[in-house]
Amino acid sequence: MSQRPEDLAPKRLPPDQYRLLVEHHPTMIWRAGVDAKCNYFNETWLAFTGRTAAQEDGDGWAEGVHPDDLSRCVDFYLANFRRREPFEMEYRLRRHDGVYRWVFDRGVPFNGDDGEFAGFIGSCVDVHERREAEAAKASFMAMMAHALRTPITSLKTFLEKARRQRLRGEDVSEASFARMTAQTEKLARLVRDLADTAALEEGRSLDVVCEDVDFGAVLREVLAHHQGAGGDHEAAGPRHTFAVHVEPGSSLVSADRDRLAQIIDNLLENATKYSPRGGQVTVRLERAGTEFVLSVADQGIGIPGGDIPLITRRYFRASNSKPEHYAGIGVGLAIAHELVERLGGRMEVTSVVDEGSTFKVTIPATRGEIQ
Amino acid sequence: MKRLLLVDDDPDILDALAAVLEETYEVALAKNGEVALEVLRSQHVDAVILDLMMPVMDGATFMRHFHERGLEVPVIIVSAGTNLHGRARELRAFDWLAKPFDVSVLEEKLARALSGPGGSSPPPEPDLGSGPKPAKDAGGKGGKGAKPQRAPELRL
Numbered sequence: 202m203s204q205r206p207e208d209l210a211p212k213r214l215p216p217d218q219y220r221l222l223v224e225h226h227p228t229m230i231w232r233a234g235v236d237a238k239c240n241y242f243n244e245t246w247l248a249f250t251g252r253t254a255a256q257e258d259g260d261g262w263a264e265g266v267h268p269d270d271l272s273r274c275v276d277f278y279l280a281n282f283r284r285r286e287p288f289e290m291e292y293r294l295r296r297h298d299g300v301y302r303w304v305f306d307r308g309v310p311f312n313g314d315d316g317e318f319a320g321f322i323g324s325c326v327d328v329h330e331r332r333e334a335e336a337a338k339a340s341f342m343a344m345m346a347h348a349l350r351t352p353i354t355s356l357k358t359f360l361e362k363a364r365r366q367r368l369r370g371e372d373v374s375e376a377s378f379a380r381m382t383a384q385t386e387k388l389a390r391l392v393r394d395l396a397d398t399a400a401l402e403e404g405r406s407l408d409v410v411c412e413d414v415d416f417g418a419v420l421r422e423v424l425a426h427h428q429g430a431g432g433d434h435e436a437a438g439p440r441h442t443f444a445v446h447v448e449p450g451s452s453l454v455s456a457d458r459d460r461l462a463q464i465i466d467n468l469l470e471n472a473t474k475y476s477p478r479g480g481q482v483t484v485r486l487e488r489a490g491t492e493f494v495l496s497v498a499d500q501g502i503g504i505p506g507g508d509i510p511l512i513t514r515r516y517f518r519a520s521n522s523k524p525e526h527y528a529g530i531g532v533g534l535a536i537a538h539e540l541v542e543r544l545g546g547r548m549e550v551t552s553v554v555d556e557g558s559t560f561k562v563t564i565p566a567t568r569g570e571i572q
Numbered sequence: 573m574k575r576l577l578l579v580d581d582d583p584d585i586l587d588a589l590a591a592v593l594e595e596t597y598e599v600a601l602a603k604n605g606e607v608a609l610e611v612l613r614s615q616h617v618d619a620v621i622l623d624l625m626m627p628v629m630d631g632a633t634f635m636r637h638f639h640e641r642g643l644e645v646p647v648i649i650v651s652a653g654t655n656l657h658g659r660a661r662e663l664r665a666f667d668w669l670a671k672p673f674d675v676s677v678l679e680e681k682l683a684r685a686l687s688g689p690g691g692s693s694p695p696p697e698p699d700l701g702s703g704p705k706p707a708k709d710a711g712g713k714g715g716k717g718a719k720p721q722r723a724p725e726l727r728l
């Protein structure tokens with residue numbers, strides 16, 4: 202028995218099933234006639250905009266396009282319509298709740314039953330999250346460039362001073378060297394944070410090689426760096442003071458020495474950045490059962506309650522920390538948090554706006570310490 | 573000796589600039605616009621070197637108060653921000669410089685500022701240090717609350 206050609210062709214959906222598919226497809230679908238006026242919107246579109254077909258028909262849909270995107274969007278649409286060429290564009294469209302969301306819209310020309318051009322049909326998807334991620338990335342790169350500029354400016358200036366001193370036959374002062382070293386360390390820290398961020402973005406975990414490390418000794422080492430940081434010039438304001446309470450005796454933890462130092466460094470950096478110069482930072486290392494608890498408390502701007510659960514998220518900035526006022530790349534706490542977890546510990550944050558924040562890091566003691 | 577006021581929230585920048593400029597000028601320091609206005613209330617200065625992004629009071633707000641008081645001291649904007657040429661013009665600054673910069677370039681600009689009439693010269697054309705102006709709607713956020721607009725008449 203031979204098959205007829207129509208049996209070999211893919212089975213077509215009956216028209217009512219097509220209609221259902223189009224009406225309830227998760228993409229927003231529109232159609233326009235030869236005059237470029239829209240004459241159809243599917244249920245998904247109408248549910249998104251919260252408007253009726255009558256409101257959207259004709260040019261009504263354009264009322265929902267963000268004013269900043271409108272002329273670009275309309276010009277592009279009409280230009281492609283005239284050329285009868287497919288187009289793709291992104292713009293912000295007002296959702297039913299009044300929030301503008303970025304959508305990706307693709308339109309293609311179609312012909313009628315007579316084979317003549319009959320208009321355009323298009324589909325849109327919400328790409329807001331992708332746009333937000335792109336914006337966050339762009340702003341991260343801008344912040345990074347900004348954060349690198351300050352230590353480079355300072356370094357260049359001290360190098361110029363040293364060059365002039367040498368030309369005059371003077372010795373380069375120890376203070377100049379100390380400043381240049383401090384700025385170089387700042388740059389090294391930024392590059393380290395950048396490399397860690399790249400690793401985390403790629404889904405890799407941060408390298409951690411554990412050995413028995415004295416928590417107190419590492420803490421004192423990092424503190425010494427911070428206590429010596431900041432210019433000496435009076436008018437720049439007094440330095441931060443550090444009130445340090447370290448329980449006597451050994452404090453052995455199984456940790457990566459450099460990573461533990463990085464955690465402490467990031468917490469101290471955060472405390473001094475968000476509190477006024479001259480303010481006090483209280484650093485405490487205590488034993489609590491089988492764990493050691495490091496707490497770093499500042500008298501800074503604090504973190505609004507709603508932001509506390511998000512504070513260890515990469516690139517997150519508390520709503521009271523404008524990037525133009527507080528330089529940095531917004532990854533220090535995220536990296537510290539990640540490292541603490543890698544070391545089998547945990548990090549907690551308590552904070553009161555305008556009074557200050559306390560970061561607590563708990564790391565398990567080594568077996569030897571417990572016995 | 574001419575007297576300068578350096579305004580920057582970063583103590584490392586204040587420290588570095590003061591270390592070099594103190595060899596030629598008397599230097600006063602301020603960590604934000606508010607402190608800078610305070611200094612100008614009590615002291616005479618011949619030029620101001622101003623950062624833009626600072627907590628408490630930023631450089632733009634400082635400039636507004638500065639002009640309101642009718643001060644005629646030349647101001648050189650020194651910032652890590654972008655579009656400094658436009659910003660300097662808008663804020664009626666004497667000149668501008670993008671971080672990171674060579675302190676000798678700043679010294680040249682200072683020499684020019686201190687020899688001419690205060691604050692009257694227009695900022696020079698942008699150079700490579702000025703950076704591009706960010707595109708207006710690149711990566712913009714979907715905001716709430718804008719009023720629905722009237723649909724434009726779309727004509728082919």
